[in-house]
Amino acid sequence: MQSPFLFGKTVSVNGFTNRTQDIIRLKANFLNKINSIIISPRRWGKSSLVKKVAEEIKTRQVKVVMIDMLRIRNEEDFYKAYASAVIKTTSGKINEWVETGKQFLKNIAPKISIGTDPMQDIEISFDWKSVEKNYREILNLPEKIAAAKGISIIVCLDEFQNLATFKEPELFQKRLRSEWQHHQLVTYCLYGSQQHMMTELFVKQSKAFYKFGEIIYLQKISRTNWIKYITEQFAITKKSITEQFANEIASTVKDHSYYVQQLSHLVWLQAEKKVTKNNITEAIDNLLEQNAMLYMRDTENLTTPQFNFLKALADGITTQLSSKNIIDKYQLGTSANVLKIKKALVQKELIEEGVGKVEFLDPCYELWFIKNMQV
Ligand SMILES: Nc1ncnc2c1ncn2[C@@H]1O[C@H](COP(=O)(O)OP(=O)(O)OP(=O)(O)O)[C@@H](O)[C@H]1O
Numbered sequence: 001m002q003s004p005f006l007f008g009k010t011v012s013v014n015g016f017t018n019r020t021q022d023i024i025r026l027k028a029n030f031l032n033k034i035n036s037i038i039i040s041p042r043r044w045g046k047s048s049l050v051k052k053v054a055e056e057i058k059t060r061q062v063k064v065v066m067i068d069m070l071r072i073r074n075e076e077d078f079y080k081a082y083a084s085a086v087i088k089t090t091s092g093k094i095n096e097w098v099e100t101g102k103q104f105l106k107n108i109a110p111k112i113s114i115g116t117d118p119m120q121d122i123e124i125s126f127d128w129k130s131v132e133k134n135y136r137e138i139l140n141l142p143e144k145i146a147a148a149k150g151i152s153i154i155v156c157l158d159e160f161q162n163l164a165t166f167k168e169p170e171l172f173q174k175r176l177r178s179e180w181q182h183h184q185l186v187t188y189c190l191y192g193s194q195q196h197m198m199t200e201l202f203v204k205q206s207k208a209f210y211k212f213g214e215i216i217y218l219q220k221i222s223r224t225n226w227i228k229y230i231t232e233q234f235a236i237t238k239k240s241i242t243e244q245f246a247n248e249i250a251s252t253v254k255d256h257s258y259y260v261q262q263l264s265h266l267v268w269l270q271a272e273k274k275v276t277k278n279n280i281t282e283a284i285d286n287l288l289e290q291n292a293m294l295y296m297r298d299t300e301n302l303t304t305p306q307f308n309f310l311k312a313l314a315d316g317i318t319t320q321l322s323s324k325n326i327i328d329k330y331q332l333g334t335s336a337n338v339l340k341i342k343k344a345l346v347q348k349e350l351i352e353e354g355v356g357k358v359e360f361l362d363p364c365y366e367l368w369f370i371k372n373m374q375v
């Protein structure tokens with residue numbers, strides 16, 4: 001029988017739970033043409049949430065364009081991906097694609113060809129020199145198409161922070177913002193993982209995307225909801241788990257979406273019919289073993305003060321890390337040094353800094369660290 005728990009892919013139908021309030025809020029933004037920016041640590045469920053809302057909202061009149069920026073390395077690739085996604089999503093038939101391209105990208109004169117899989121693929125190529133001069137034409141493509149067809153368009157850009165790796169990121173951001181801010185029929189949803197980079201892009205006053213839209217800091221799915229979800233998923237597959245054990249699964253991984261699903265899956269594999277305490281213990285060991293290599297590597301790459309800082313966190317100290325007795329106890333140097341350590345660990349994505357509180361970003365790394373690195 002197939003496991004009822006899903007992880008490693010975005011979930012939107014099977015395996016999707018809760019997020020009722022987030023769905024309502026994002027949907028309202030989409031319908032009211034308010035740009036949204038979604039920020040959260042890795043694997044909490046940003047992509048899944050956007051996919052879910054996109055599926056619920058799209059109609060003949062409302063088109064949703066989805067672009068993943070993970071593999072886009074430079075500005076030229078971005079324009080190609082952007083133009084082809086917009087054309088593909090807004091024109092139903094293949095022969096319309098070429099027409100749309102010709103009609104709306106007059107100065108650029110792109111070559112559009114149908115790729116190997118005719119249902120899916122569209123290949124656009126253009127001369128970079130003419131794009132450099134006329135990039136506005138591409139950035140305004142969705143607005144033009146929306147006006148011509150009498151529709152509205154929502155453009156979703158996943159892993160948006162990746163544009164920071166382009167050659168001239170500041171210039172590129174200015175280009176995007178200065179065109180997009182005039183759009184009346186197109187709404188943008190920008191989201192991405194590396195929390196410190198996303199925050200930098202949207203919260204800093206000096207940045208082009210400052211106040212571009214509503215910032216949604218995605219929260220974790222609640223414990224009560226996880227317990228309900230876990231017990232129901234076991235029941236669907238004719239196995240059973242007590243609420244207490246379901247609670248233990250969620251609390252072990254601190255309600256982190258991906259890990260709740262992964263640990264539940266491992267418990268499900270272990271369990272015959274009824275989940276036992278032993279099933280849970282073995283599943284946790286298994287989970288940590290799977291990630292051990294990665295955690296070892298991350299740990300080896302720490303400086304001694306960084307390592308000591310994590311030891312303090314693992315001891316449960318999450319506030320006042322720059323107080324004198326903590327600095328002395330964990331040999332963290334000076335309070336200026338503590339700031340430096342924190343910054344480096346945030347950049348390495350090992351910790352996150354909330355309001356007055358510092359935590360491990362990855363709950364499994366924390367578990368592993370406590371088990372293996374504490375003397
Ligand atoms: N609403 C949800 N209900 C149940 N599980 C979820 C939900 N959202 C996310 N998950 C679980 O978390 C995993 C990661 O979700 P998703 O890829 O959407 O997160 P993300 O924040 O976009 O991650 P990344 O930072 O890697 O881009 C999914 O594979 C799934 O197992």
Ligand SMILES: [Mg+2]
Pocket residue numbers: 046047048158
């Ligand atoms: Mg994602």
